Amino acid sequence: MSRCTLRAAAALAACVAAATADRVAGAQQYLIGGSASASSGIEGGGAGGGLYRTRTRVRLGGDVRIDESPDDIFEFAAIAEIEPRSGFGADVRYARAASERFVLDVGLLGIVAPASLYGACADLTYRLPISKKTQVTVGPEADFFFLGSDLPDGTVIWQVRLAGGLRVDL
């Protein structure tokens, strides 16, 4: 009798555990956002040793996070340099929400046309809410380019940019 009760209790516990696990998994949601921003700043690292204005860049991207871990964010974007010369590329980043309004991120970016340039980036973004789902974003960004056919030999180009734009929770 007691053995039968023990088996029943174990089966019930297993059922409860399985049901609970399913409910947790079912509650997991992807939270998606979209963003658009423009940036410019200064750059250096060339053999001339001077500081120059960077090309103005437009970035259109998205971000994905899981509601169970909303502070960990995966970001991706298409980027376009629009003046004084044009170029096109993309970036992928891992972002971490440092607080409700500040987000830190690091990642890799590349310009692929008309010549290639690859490097790493890091930035800090301040999100100022202007509605329930929309935020104005502004913050500094640092880029380092160390590979690519557009890079003179022995050169590492660095850029410090100020970016501003909009982000929307989709």
Added chain:
Amino acid sequence: MWTSDRAGDVLAALALAAAVAVGCGAESGDCVRYSDCASGLTCAAGKCVPLPAPALPEAFDASAAAAGPASGASDDAAGGSAAPSTEDAGPAPSGDAGGDDASAE
């Protein structure tokens, strides 16, 4: 204590610094990337400079031009204007084409 107001001040200062830096833009002819330079130029030591011209074809052109009038001297009486123009037309495109190709790259 870090506040949103202070954050706004810091970002405003960053924006001002960036604006000042952007105002001091690069002079034309400065570069950090090859693609900063116009077609026919390359980035060397932070400056856009002309691509080095191929020296060997130029030398051949000069020798051909020097030899041209001597060989065509006997034809001057009959068709003086036709022979030199043929000689001139031959080498010139090769030299120019080489320069354009180098420019395009």
